[in-house]
Amino acid sequence: MVRNSIGYKIAFLAGLIEGDGNLYAYPNSHRRYVRIYTPDLSEVLWIVKTSKEVFGKLPIIGLDRPRGNKKLLCI
Amino acid sequence: MVIKSYYVFRLEFHDNNSYNLFRKIDVVGMSDFELLSYLSSIIYAEGHIKIKRINSRILFDSLEIDMKKKSSIESLIKVCRLIGIHLKSYNRLKRKHKVYYIRDRHLIEEIMDIVHLNWKWVKLLASLNKIDLCTYALTKLYDHVILNHIVGKFFSKQPLTDKEISILRRVINIESISRTRTRASILYTSLINSVDDVMDLIKSLQHNNYIIGYMCYSQNNELSFFYKHCFRQYINN
Numbered sequence: 001m002v003r004n005s006i007g008y009k010i011a012f013l014a015g016l017i018e019g020d021g022n023l024y025a026y027p028n029s030h031r032r033y034v035r036i037y038t039p040d041l042s043e044v045l046w047i048v049k050t051s052k053e054v055f056g057k058l059p060i061i062g063l064d065r066p067r068g069n070k071k072l073l074c075i
Numbered sequence: 076m077v078i079k080s081y082y083v084f085r086l087e088f089h090d091n092n093s094y095n096l097f098r099k100i101d102v103v104g105m106s107d108f109e110l111l112s113y114l115s116s117i118i119y120a121e122g123h124i125k126i127k128r129i130n131s132r133i134l135f136d137s138l139e140i141d142m143k144k145k146s147s148i149e150s151l152i153k154v155c156r157l158i159g160i161h162l163k164s165y166n167r168l169k170r171k172h173k174v175y176y177i178r179d180r181h182l183i184e185e186i187m188d189i190v191h192l193n194w195k196w197v198k199l200l201a202s203l204n205k206i207d208l209c210t211y212a213l214t215k216l217y218d219h220v221i222l223n224h225i226v227g228k229f230f231s232k233q234p235l236t237d238k239e240i241s242i243l244r245r246v247i248n249i250e251s252i253s254r255t256r257t258r259a260s261i262l263y264t265s266l267i268n269s270v271d272d273v274m275d276l277i278k279s280l281q282h283n284n285y286i287i288g289y290m291c292y293s294q295n296n297e298l299s300f301f302y303k304h305c306f307r308q309y310i311n312n
Binding site: 007008010011012013014015016017018019020021023025030032033034035036037038039043044047048049051052055057058059060061062063064 | 082083084085086087088089090091092093094095096097098100105106108109110112113114115116117118119120121147150189227230231263
């Protein structure tokens with residue numbers, strides 16, 4: 001199917017980076033990387049699976065400080 | 076009562092290939108379907124669904140995208156021009172950014188279809204009951220209560236309770252849980268792919284703690300119809 005092609009998945013990833021992420025480049029070194037922030041775990045799962053297909057590599061996942069007004073009450 | 080925050084995941088590709096790939100992405104050279112998937116992932120990341128309420132009926136209103144970054148706005152408008160969509164916009168009151176919205180039903184269905192293709196379990200839910208508030212609610216329930224709360228804790232150094240470990244065993248396909256494996260490889264082997272899995276998981280919780288806490292939260296903080304139309308059917312059964 002066309003929809004499962006690599007080009008489509010790259011376009012989708014690029015859109016996610018445009019929305020939630022950033023590109024980082026350091027002027028005095030060759031260090032460059034791509035970063036995505038998301039609170040959405042299904043998105044994380046999809047990115048992990050897709051990056052294995054697209055780059056043959058898994059991303060580094062970390063937890064960020066909880067941000068913003070997104071709070072959850074537990075009783 | 077304890078207030079817990081969401082976990083925000085940070086994914087990094089330390090790889091020049093991936094950097095170059097995304098830096099060189101040129102919307103002009105893309106095919107129509109690639110453009111559409113690019114647009115729908117921007118909407119997935121930045122946008123939200125607006126729902127209107129007429130008496131007791133809940134109807135779909137529009138897809139909205141809040142844009143603050145100038146470069147994002149430029150690429151969004153460029154993409155829309157290439158596909159031939161005219162985005163309408165208005166200014167958010169008291170804030171400086173613009174809001175773009177789409178009301179075209181046909182286009183919205185296509186965008187939702189692309190998003191659902193990736194998030195399989197959302198697609199299954201949507202096929203049961205179209206895209207509506209129920210889908211939205213279960214998405215939230217799945218992500219932010221069960222997975223973020225427990226899986227997020229797994230990535231931090233907080234202690235896990237026995238119950239949380241038993242849930243984690245079902246979410247992540249490993250026999251004994253150790254924190255030594257890489258995080259991405261753990262998620263890669265996750266078994267959760269469909270709505271049935273999610274529903275099983277929710278049922279196994281016996282409506283305790285997480286779901287009830289979340290419902291109380293949504294009852295207090297969101298509109299009451301949110302509770303009536305989304306959760307009641309799952310909780311009463």
